[in-house]
Amino acid sequence: HYQILLAERPEGTPTRDTFHFDRVSTASPSSGEVLLKTLYLSVDPYMRGRMNEGKSYVPPFELHEPISGGGIGEVVESQSSSLKEGDIVIGNLNWEEYPVVSADAVRKIDPSLAPVSTHLGILGMPGLTAYFGINDICRPKEGETVVVSGAAGAVGSAAGQIAKIYGARVVGIAGTDEKVRYLKEELHFDEVIQYNTVEDMGAALQEACPDGVDAYFDNVGGPISEALYPLLNKYARIAQCGAISTYNSTGEDVGPRVQQYLVKASALMQGFIVGDFSSRFQEGSEKLAEWLQQGSITYRENVVEGFQQTPDAFIGLFKGENLGKQIVKI
Numbered sequence: 001h002y003q004i005l006l007a008e009r010p011e012g013t014p015t016r017d018t019f020h021f022d023r024v025s026t027a028s029p030s031s032g033e034v035l036l037k038t039l040y041l042s043v044d045p046y047m048r049g050r051m052n053e054g055k056s057y058v059p060p061f062e063l064h065e066p067i068s069g070g071g072i073g074e075v076v077e078s079q080s081s082s083l084k085e086g087d088i089v090i091g092n093l094n095w096e097e098y099p100v101v102s103a104d105a106v107r108k109i110d111p112s113l114a115p116v117s118t119h120l121g122i123l124g125m126p127g128l129t130a131y132f133g134i135n136d137i138c139r140p141k142e143g144e145t146v147v148v149s150g151a152a153g154a155v156g157s158a159a160g161q162i163a164k165i166y167g168a169r170v171v172g173i174a175g176t177d178e179k180v181r182y183l184k185e186e187l188h189f190d191e192v193i194q195y196n197t198v199e200d201m202g203a204a205l206q207e208a209c210p211d212g213v214d215a216y217f218d219n220v221g222g223p224i225s226e227a228l229y230p231l232l233n234k235y236a237r238i239a240q241c242g243a244i245s246t247y248n249s250t251g252e253d254v255g256p257r258v259q260q261y262l263v264k265a266s267a268l269m270q271g272f273i274v275g276d277f278s279s280r281f282q283e284g285s286e287k288l289a290e291w292l293q294q295g296s297i298t299y300r301e302n303v304v305e306g307f308q309q310t311p312d313a314f315i316g317l318f319k320g321e322n323l324g325k326q327i328v329k330i
């Protein structure tokens with residue numbers, strides 16, 4: 001079977017040359033380990049940061065070593081008393097078709113509750129990111145205006161829907177017609193701006209937010225955010241979740257030219273990683289599951305099939321190819 005190694009550290013946007021498919025023989029689990037058949041792999045924007053050298057909140061991938069990330073597998077052979085053949089587990093898995101992992105490093109999930117892939121999306125890390133970013137940082141009140149960038153992605157689509165549950169007026173920013181239609185018609189966002197077709201982003205935001213912006217859930221950073229800062233209302237809150245527009249930049253970053261607007265609006269900007277809230281994951285997961293069950297939130301997955309598609313699925317995140325959570329079905 002195959003595993004995927006980091007072949008080189010990308011300059012700018014990753015390409016197929018960033019990845020190397022390495023043929024390996026299937027290992028047998030030792031005591032305390034299990035052999036998995038990988039069912040789903042998650043590709044996530046934060047993994048781009050791990051391809052660079054240098055420390056961040058997660059250590060970099062090693063050159064010529066397997067890339068790893070969120071994944072779901074089925075136990076095919078167990079040398080652990082806690083897991084048996086047929087169990088479905090989630091964890092940080094190497095990009096490999098049949099990995100051997102320590103049973104302690106994965107968590108069993110119940111496939112009868114929801115499709116297992118949702119644990120990589122709405123019921124997993126992206127859903128929790130949206131929940132804590134809105135609930136704890138944006139803290140929208142009834143009738144306030146909340147803007148979400150990267151609105152049709154895994155995190156953004158959940159963030160906007162949660163803000164709506166709290167009674168906010170939600171304005172999304174996304175990159176294709178199909179995404180705009182999805183956000184308006186299926187998720188009932190109040191306004192959606194297609195950022196790459198408007199001439200003047202500031203004017204478009206002003207039109208979509210006549211009462212200004214009370215909270216901003218920012219996934220993209222860069223020029224989109226620069227255009228938004230002047231619209232911040234008094235005591236606005238900014239949840240800085242990500243800045244995908246800058247992850248592949250090789251030149252000078254744009255901004256942040258936010259200081260004067262933060263002062264003017266007495267606004268609060270907070271960066272966060274979902275792990276900051278790990279002690280409350282139970283609360284977040286229960287809320288998300290409840291909303292999903294009630295139909296107060298829905299989700300989409302962009303599923304590509306085949307292990308060999310994993311690199312392209314990852315690269316596609318930076319081209320806006322995904323509507324909803326990008327997943328690879330192995």
Ligand code: NDP
Pocket residue numbers: 044045046125126129150151152153154155156173174175176179219220224240241242243244245246272273274275317318319320321322323324325326
């Ligand atoms: P998405 O599902 O949103 O996929 C990425 C999307 O980003 C693309 O579909 C594309 O949509 C948009 N995008 C890509 N390049 C640009 C660009 N140059 N300018 C504007 N938009 C762009 O990914 P996730 O939901 O998984 O992640 C969203 C953000 O949240 C990322 O910044 C990620 O790093 C961050 N994140 C942070 C976490 C945390 O703990 N803080 C945890 C998880 C994610 P479009 O067509 O609209 O351009």
